[in-house]
Amino acid sequence: MTRSCTKFKRREGTAGILGHLYETKLISLFYFRAIHEEAIEEFQLASNVDKVGAFDDICFKTRVTGFEKPISVFIQAKHRENKNQTLEIDLATYFISYLNIRKHFDPKNEDSFFKSTYDEAECLFVIYTTAKDEIGNSSDIASEYTDVVYDLIGTAAGGTVKQPDQQEERVNWLCEIAMKEQMIQLADRMCKCIDDEINLDNLLSDELMLRYHYILAQQVLHVDDLQPDGETRVATFRADFFDNYENYLTVFKDSLYKEILKRRTIDTNDIARLLNEYLTDPTDVTKLSKVNKQYNEYYTPDLKRLHNVSHVTVEQATDLAARQILSELQVKVPAAFGNKDLTLCSNENRKKRRIKHLITKITEKLENCQFSKIVAINESSPKEFLELNGGLAGAIGNIFVLDDETKLMKITDNFESLETNAKLLYESLNKEIELINKTKQGHRDLLRAEEQINLRQYRFSFNVYKFPKVLLEYNEYEKHLARDFLNKLIIYSSQADEKTVEKKLKAEIEESLTLNDSFYAKIDEIFLKYHNEIQDWWLKPKEADYLTKDGELFKNATRYMIADPLTSSLSVPFVRLMRQYNYTFTDDALHSLGLSDQELTTIVVAEYSTLTVAKVMQYLKNKDYAALDIAHIARLEVDMRNALRRELSFTNENKVLIFVCDDVMGYKNKRALKNIAEAVLGKRCIIIANQTSAILLQRYFRAARTVCDERNGLMDLSEDCRRRVFANAGVEVELEQKDMRVELKAFVGA
Template identity: 40%
Template sequence: MNSTSYTKRAGTSGIQGQLYETKLISLIYFRLTHDDSVEQFSLATNRDGIGEFDDVCFIANIKGFDKPLAVFLQAKHRENDKLLTFTSETDLAKYFSSYLKIRRTFDPSNKDMIFEGNFDDTECFFVMYTTTKGCPKNKMYEGAYAEYLNKLIGTGGCCTQPSYTDDDLDLLCKIVMKDQITTLATQLAKFICDESESEMSTNNDIMLRYHVILALNVFDVSEIQPEGHRIASFRQDFFTNNEVFIVLIKNILCLEVLKKQKSVENDVQSLLLKFLSEPSDVTTLSKLIGSVLTYKNDKIELISESITDDLQRQLDKANVPQATVYEAAELAAKEYLLSLKLKVPASFGNKDLTIRGDNKKIDKRLNYLTTKFIELLKQSEPNDIVTIDESLGDGFLQLNGGIACAVGNILVFDETSRLLKFIDNCESLGDLAKKWYEKLTTKIKKLHEYKLDIKVQKFPKLSFERGEYDMSIARDFYNKLLFYTNQATQNGVEKILREEIDNQPCSDVHNFKIRSELIFLKYHDEIQRLWLIPKVGSYLTEKSKVFENAVANAMSEPLMGVIKNMHNIKNKILTFNENAINRFAMQHDGRIIGTIIVSESCVLTVAKVEQYLGSKNHVVLDLEYILKLSLKNYNTLCKELTNTTKDHIFIIVCNPFRDLRDSDNRLENIAKAFDGKQIIVITNKTSVDIMKEYFCQNGMCMCRNVRDDDINGFDDLSVESQKKFFAAYNIKFQGKYVSLDVIIDDESAAAGLIDKKAFYELINDETVKIGNRVLNNRISINNSVLYDCNNYDKLFYIDRRVSRTKTQEHDKFYDVKDKVLETFYDLEDDVVLISGKQGMGKSTLLMYLSLKTKELDPKVWIVRINFRDQKDFSLRCNINEKIVTLVCQSALCDKSFLLVYDEGISYHIPEKDSSFTYYVSRKKNEHLKESPVEYNFSKANLCSCDPRALEIKFFLHYYNRGKLILLIDDFDERIPEHKEIVDECRKRKHRIWITSESPPSSNLQLWFGPSYKIENFSPLEQKKYLTLLWKFEIQFQNLYSIQDIEGIVDLMQTEHKEYLRAYVLFLEFLKAESMAEGFDFPYEEHYNRFKTKFGLCENTIPYFPDDITPRQLYEIAREFDENALNTWALFNLSLSLSA
């Protein structure tokens, strides 16, 4: 691969996302090529290896700017107007990790067209680009590049940046540390598996920073060997150390070593089967990890391609906890690692000072270091902090002969100040370190009282504390992070691009205007082609000429060719199978010329006619498009048609449109132009009489036959075309647009699922809905909380922790402590029982997990069973069929239907029931031995084209294959059918989550295993919950108007004592908000006044009870808002409370 190309990741699967990306790329590339201030640029899409900001990447040299401009953009197309927030720690970590990957990729030695050079020498921006609303608390970006960025990539609202706090920086610093540790462990693994006799290098930045920590916690390091190096071997206690980052080193190191070794086990197939039957078996997994299985993106994946599809499918469903993977990797790698003897340089671990040369040179260097230190320390008094920064120069700071080699011997970590200090005595020091220490103590009294604050990037660390360098990276990320919200949708981007193409200067304006649609189509078609190329992409540059070629091709064609080309580009994916074409030929007796074909879908019939004609010279002309041409272009086209030779076949398409009857003169002229030509007219029933009037009468009997075309079903398409159709078309599945290929993974079942009505709707870009929206479920909590839950932007959700303790009756289960739940896949039980007292947020937890699970896995169908909607099952069917009906009614948008399970017997439907009735057939399924009945949509249905029919088909498809996640939020053990539902669905391998009041009954735990108890909020979580609530509830119109809040203190005297804690937390909230806006809020003054008024010490301000529920906390906060803050509005505070 050369420097003009790059490695691509797989593209977006959904058609809406694909179109959004390709149209956005088309627009940005168009603007880059038509902006005179852009001297040169390189643009890529779906760039592999750089994380989230990879949808659109470009670098450009711009006149008037010293540095090149680089933009790394993630495009998020959303059909709703949901608010874009940046509060999730998981999301923040994901985007920051992408920033770090990009930062690392920049390198002067990298010959890539974007990444050649230093990161600091390029003005990089990381852009969240979305159609959704922006957070009102974001601040406007007004930097030097603001206007230019808006000009290059903007399609809607202005550019903003998130505000941040020290807590946000602290989180990012931990991510920096994790990223560095991962890189460190990966480098160690690479060196270990290199199998060369060379020494480990400490010349790279990561090893330089951490080699002392490695020597203290990971390796035993020998004295210097005769050859000049040391020997490092792994410590036994390295594998039992519980420090978070040491554990991370161990986990990554073991996995990476196993990946690189790839030892092969015998009988892989049987080992895999054993592992799949018990995914928590560490011993079995340890024999497979690295050689057969790998761990990537928090998921177990196959390395070998020789495994059967059945095993692959089972592996995809296996839920292996991360802890199990790491434990297995350690078991597999530990013995090998302990046996290693690694060569490391003499400087490794700083066991002594590293100064090269003879004794004279060493003394000279020690004297220099001593003098330099005396100068620094004289500037400070004992107990003062001495700052060590880059201004001191490389010679003084370096590892060989500089103070960096003193870290870990003379300089040690001070637990109190979290800085470096001098060691108290020199007994354990090496010879050179002891010699320098004695020089220092002779010259400097009370040496051990000085502290050193290190603000140098390339410097050894003694702890995993965040440093100034880590903080600078975190700040840099926030300073380079831009939000482009309220941007145009993919249709809006197309409209903007078309307008900008139309506005291009051209000598023949009228001719250019009519051809501009073809220019756009050809141009976007080429961008799509480049976007779809797998694995390796070529950079688009100022020399690529993609747009210029589209213009040249469009302008050189006759007008008739323009219309033909537009049709060809728009209708690429539709081809029919051989059987459909043969039936079509028989239907027309081989005489299709001179026929008016009446079709329910003109698009499909046109595609079929074109395929039938094959290589014969034909042109497809859209009558509506022709009739709406400007007079000049209309006359030009009629002249071209008249002069066309008779060997052309013209396919005239007439979809109904409003002004068809008002175009008599033009229709007559067009009919005359076709006189004597070979034509085929394709229309629908609405317009057939008009087509007969002009093409079968008026003395021009060009069409002698009128025939219907009904060979237009989904199953009439070719297999390849069906696949393309699945990838190209979306349905609205549980409120989210997903492509059909995501939710239909069984091609053999596809034809039975997509009926004609749905097929036509999809072809015509109409919305087809399947299943209830995840949020469309009523939950048993108070009205205000219910309002917030149905408006997810206003849901004040804090990550919830669950714990489980196994009992003697349930010894096969394992203990779980403070497990944070993000999705329904975080627990591997087939039935999960969640318990908690009333108000603990069980329903809200299920809703949050539903949303997050759908984000992770769009194809899953999540069904909340609602027993209140259960119908009267008076029809003759057994309990299993009642279960199917209840689950189906819970899953679908419209519940006004009945299912009747037929075996050739007609059931009487009561006249009083106006519901639609659908018949379901039953058959044995050998693959489901415990519950061998499979349910299918019966051919006996008379209303198969009703919208609910499609939903029911999809539901039965999911139900038969065990692909549902069932949520039962009001389980009643007193009703036998409730347990029967769980038992039947459990047999079918559906995931099931049940909630129960705490403590759950013994019956529930006997049936479903020990429950997971929702943990109470910690004091920190209580604070976070209230802070989130206030952030959404209160919009400050002017923070400078915060002048006097003593009115709240007065209110406290007559209100609940819980308000005291709410008041203190509210003061902290105001302080943080003020700091974010650059306003100095007098926190201490108000806090001290509050304590004085109530005679309180810090430790007597009451906390919320440990067992307070989220609902109680919510109600306290609401009451505090309504009483205290509305009262406070009289005291010069300009704020507005949300509804």
């Protein structure tokens, strides 16, 4: 597995305040176990991975001692407050996600997580829930791979681990889903071909196009003869395609209509004009179809509400608009598209050698099946024998045609329908068969009929993934996908809830560390710091580094706690609470503070300290810092205060100390402030206070520069934060409930 530093793409909408604790605590537990398990040689761990569907919550890939393949696990985590609640398992959604994930695996993928073929990794797809599951016809599982994964992610001794059975009815149902997904993807490829977004030389290198180009040429497109360049053909849409409502073809057609209309644009003024024309006679579907050529405008609630245009009418107009566009198109396709002819190179000598090679292989197959008369050709055959250019894949639909009775392939008896290369192969094959039969006859006085090779009697069963389909229905490949999915889908139900996961992680941390009684920072504080590190990583909005075996997140947490245990134990809960508010600011708002790394002490005058503390923490996000509340320090026992003062005086000079001083007018607060000021002399400090407290602070921190934080308007928040701020006015966090509505009201100037 590649160990280079790589990043993964995050899907949008993954940085909300609520609902993520379960996920981040699971990640904290899994990561902790992975870095401490010696058998795990290396791993990559990611969360909220873009474009992998339902299994994006937690993804990890690992190499384990004793296993040939790396293990790739994709997890959807479902937390339910009521553990007796039953979780509905939507197999269709999970199967579509499985299909999407398969596509990501590619030896050319720059993302090292997916840089291999799918089969080169042992992939597992996990539904992980605190609830019960209702999947019927399932069974317990036990395999070496699932045992390894369970050791990493299992959290409940009483939980269940099982997978759906491979019932024929279930397999067939999933095959239908796979076919419909392929039709949607095929429509997308077709649009890209129409708009010249796919190089013609690469069109049939696309596996989906390779499997369906023959069917497209039979049921969707009329493909003309070779162009003068000898390398391309021109295709137009068949008139009967638009009125064909066969199941899978309808899915393809609907997707094609939707996508092709999305890609067409009309000037806004033209849309308004056309819409006004239509509204003079709302029964005229033809006029509405002209508007519908701009798909994003074709059906809005306003149109329906204001003008009483029915959905059926809009659908009819959409259908007409797409037909008009498609029926006028001429699409350039490569010469091999549709297998109108066998594809061979133009060099005559090489063409003859290829024909001879094909005939030799075909006759070998025929002679080996003389009695059954059914020739099975599968992936075990040589690659050059199977490929599209010069192989059997290019003979599907010309030399090999469908036998309606057996649904197998046979050799055509319609010689006149063949084009040049196919005719050459057909004639050469028949001559070779005649020669073989004569040779056999020459060695025997009487040759029985069943010993002769009669091409009309043979049927061919092609079970090769990259062969063109001749029927628009699922076959063994789709069944393989369905069975593989069911074999790799694992349901972890009745697992530990969020609070129990935390307890379990704390227990495992305690077991791994030796802490003495004088060590102020106990397991709770280490957990808080470690979980904060994980949450910071989890909250990165667009791109993040994979967590790896040699990562520093857990080490940072323990190192931080051991270096300044009392400072850490006081700072971590405060910092954690601030992060739960999840305020983030624009770059301009951050720079407006005027903070400088060259200044030791800065006093920031702030009307709303909560917002300013959040802003300073964001500014220092890549630095080592601690945040302390002077009022809280003043309430500590004398021994604890003195210990903190000593610890602060020896704090590493690279650490930034944030002090919140909302109220320093009381005697205890003033004394605490004076002691702290003496202890941190020469340290980098940022002190946040209101206007009244700032005057007193200048007495104790005489060298400090004073700035004002005035950029706390709604537009100073980041875009994501602005969307969240009102929805989360009352924020429930683990430590306590904080009602922020009063502060927010002032904050937005309401």
